[in-house]
Amino acid sequence: MTEPGLLIKGIGSFYEVLTENGELVTSKARGTFRRNGLVPTVGDHVLIERKEQGYAQLCEILPRRNLLVRPPVANVDQLMIVVSASVPAPDWLLVDRMIIAAKRMCINPIPVLNKTDCADQTILQAFLADYKMFDTLLVSARTGEGMNSLQARLKGKVTCFAGQSAVGKSSLLNALIPDLCLETGDLSRKTERGKHTTRHAELWPYESGAVLDTPGFSMFETDCLEQNELNECYPEFSLADPCRFPGCMHLSEPDCGVKPLLASGTLSEGRYERYREIALDYQLRRKHRYD
Ligand SMILES: Nc1nc2c(ncn2[C@@H]2O[C@H](COP(=O)(O)OP(=O)(O)O)[C@@H](O)[C@H]2O)c(=O)[nH]1
Ligand SMILES: [Mg+2]
Ligand SMILES: [Zn+2]
Structure with missing residues (x-):
């Protein structure tokens, strides 16, 4: 008899699995995972089988999204990209880039x-102008605003909190989950000890979902993207008229549908400036793809 659960923490070869009735069960992975190159990972939906003496075996890892x-x-559903x-x-x-x-990754x-x-007014205005096509949140971990x-937003979802150091990721999570007591x-304090604290990922069950604090930021490496x-x-580009050239990079091509979005304000100057940098970077990577 197997039972479904969510893998929330790994310690050595043991895994903490949260079952549907809210019980935490320590489980040991079946040996076949390693032979097949499968590593049980935080966020995995798994099947466990209870053995005697409060011990369970992790039998199966369900397909990941x-x-x-x-x-x-x-299986991350959403990414809170925290900025200060x-x-x-x-x-x-x-x-x-995040x-x-x-x-x-469909997050x-x-x-x-x-x-x-x-808030610095310049930062606030830039944030509002640049990300108006996104779901955004304005919050204060200190005052509770927002x-x-x-x-x-967190209900029923697995949410990863990411962003530069000291933007307040841990403070936000502490405000949400008072027993968490994240540091x-x-x-200045962080850079002193930053390099020595290599923490492993751990999900915190929250509101029928779970949250995850990411130490620092190095989780994303986007390889090579086609235009x-x-x-x-x-999302801004979805409002553009078609460009004359199919492979248009929206840089200086004639009859580009994206450029007019700048005049209308749909696409902010800041987003576009950074887009240019990113697009040229990917163009370079495509050129050197087979080097
Ligand atoms: N004024 C203010 N300071 C905050 C807020 N949230 C966090 N901080 C402070 O910002 C610093 C970094 O916060 P921390 O949660 O450690 O950031 P993390 O590195 O992203 O986890 C700490 O000194 C916090 O007290 C906020 O909403 N308002
Ligand atoms: Mg932190
Ligand atoms: Zn174009």
């Missing part, structure tokens, strides 16, 4: 502006 590599986590409205100043290029990576990207209690909307702190694949990562 996606798999992030660093940190390893499977004050310090540290947002790295917008990183935000745009959006692309998320979309490529819904949600830009989240934290620290609205002390936390209800954030909470509502928080400013940038049409890149286009699909920009």
